Amino acid sequence: MPVPIPRQRAIPAVESGQAQAAPAVGGPSSEEAVRTEDAGRNEATPAENDTTLDAAPADDVHSGVSATDASATSVSATGASSGAAVTANAGGAHTPLTLLLIEDDPTAAPIVRDLRDSDDRPIRVRTARNLTEAERLLTDDVHCILLDLALPAPGRASAGAGDDELAVLRHVLRLAPRHAVLALTASGDAERGAEAVRVGAQDYLFKDELDGRLLSRAIRYAVERKRSDTAERRLAEGKLRAQENARLERGLLPTPLLEGSLLRFAARYRPGRSRALLGGDFYDTVRTPDGTVHAMIGDVCGHGPDEAALGVELRIAWRALTLAGLCGDELLNTLQQVLEHERDDDEIFATLCTVDIAPDGRRAGLCLAGHPAPLIARPDRPARLLPHDNNGPALGLLPGARWPRTQVELGAAWSLMMYTDGLIEGRIGEGRERLGQDGMVEMIRRQLSEGLSGEALLRAAVNEVRELNGGELTDDVAVVLLDRVP
Structure with a gap:
């Protein structure tokens, strides 16, 4: 005192x-x-x-x-x-x-x-x-x-x-x-x-x-x-404060709910803030009683603790809404309302990508809200991006916006990689050129050809992007990988 x-x-x-x-x-x-x-x-x-x-x-x-x-x-x-x-x-x-x-x-x-x-x-x-x-x-x-x-x-x-x-x-x-x-x-x-x-x-x-x-x-x-x-x-x-913060942030990271699914899950997370464990990027994966696997990845604009907290709120809201049976445009519209009520500034927005994989694992519904399209790799063809022509606006930008749901064919065996823009916006060397989606696709193709998969693939991808950037990335990076192997 x-x-x-x-x-x-x-x-x-x-x-x-x-x-x-x-x-x-x-x-x-x-x-x-x-x-x-x-x-x-x-x-x-x-x-x-x-x-x-x-x-x-x-x-x-x-x-x-x-x-x-x-x-x-x-x-x-x-x-x-x-x-x-x-x-x-x-x-x-x-x-x-x-x-x-x-x-x-x-x-x-x-x-x-x-x-x-x-x-x-x-x-x-x-x-x-x-x-x-x-x-x-x-x-x-x-x-x-x-x-x-x-x-x-x-x-x-x-x-x-x-x-x-x-x-x-x-x-x-x-x-x-x-x-x-x-x-x-x-x-x-x-x-x-x-x-x-x-x-x-x-x-x-x-x-x-x-x-x-x-x-x-x-x-x-x-x-x-x-x-x-x-x-x-x-x-x-x-x-002690650092340990408490670390425990809190680890507790806020999701635990996938995939019991009963044959899909394999892997994730990689690297916050842009120094000494932080949690950033504005967020992801989650759950399986509903009908056998559908729902996966999501998102990114709140900004890199501070407020953005990290908002990302956690959106992730928890997404999980609750998904388990309640919402999907596609209805789910995204509700998430936008959550964002509008919880953000401190009207200019804060969040990008989002959701994928709903059918119980048989061969088809999926894709919704993009201002977010980069996922990458899919099959044994019989090179890795490529899923269609992104129906990409809707980011959450929080346009009141009453709509987000079309695109049906995509996945096949019998595949790997689906969802990521935030921190993975593709790192620079290449000392110049101003960035890796971009095309560079990321080429990198993943090469790493797959080297036999990498699962956690090893994500670790190699994030490490190579960091090396190309010449040091730590300034933006948060989150990557989620789902594999179906018959």
Whole structure:
């Protein structure tokens, strides 16, 4: 949860006895900050002071984060829950490393004045006597919190028996989930310190065993460990999201319903989007109770996730309508209504090819809605395209359109290949010439003559088209192959 910061205020820098603080980047100088503070109150409280031992360049802060890395981490305007808590502020040239000490008696706290970072530059210390002050001082430039576990929990005057000994730590972790936290406990209370680390602190220290060198090293270690933990968590979350997306997209790909049919089915799918598993192309195949095998392939214009989602909706609608007994013009007209209701833009359209293969496997009805004609190959003649003279308009272009249904003879043995235009629109070499349907037909003829069939044929076809294009295809590619072997 984001850390609530009631208001932005200037944090005055004071003399440490060694060097004067450099002005905060993008804010008032130390003198201006002091004047601003004095104008609003009569006396500055110790908890609102920064002890600045020197200024250090932001790109050299011990966290090891470059300016590029830091700028890539969003800094929230509402508080210190942003990634800036564990990375150097890349907004300026002189941003020192800052420690926030939360201790009810800062004057008695074992904090020395010579804390140094890994490059032997001073660390700025900011002190708060309670959680209310800490919340106000927990700004974006704080890199680490040193918390006294003996502080009472919020709403309690003192820690009592039976109370949660780490309630104050849990409260700070909720306020600053992205800050490094060091727990400060009594000497010999290692069990409590270890429990603090288990709860979420980066390390624990004993109050009466601290010295400047030990504390400086602990601060650097805590910031680096928090940074590493944050990066690891983000990586794990990214992998989990990718796995969930992959499972979702795989689940949206169809499972052919061909039980009882003698036809063999194969499909190949390659989305045009980088790292995607699903594109705007879609296909499906089902067998109805009368023995007819219905196959479909389509393409939604565009390549993004919205087009992929629309393709899934059209495929599911096609399957439902087909199993309900619709086919041909009636089915396509209903699909067009689905498209018109589901699309986000009136200019979105989809091409479609449907084939209804008779139970005996020798004849089929063909409907084309702005889609390339399928290819048929028989043992006794070269591969060729099915007739496409009655090609109707794509779905979503013309209200009240009609899609003629053409009867075609398939024969006793055949292979029928349906595809989207991604297979034929790839370029040939470095020129502007595209493969086209004629080039695709010649390629399939040659591959069939080499004895390829089924999955091997589709894999070879897609790979060769990609090689001819000189790399990955920009458009989605879907290919479906149905074979009838007596």
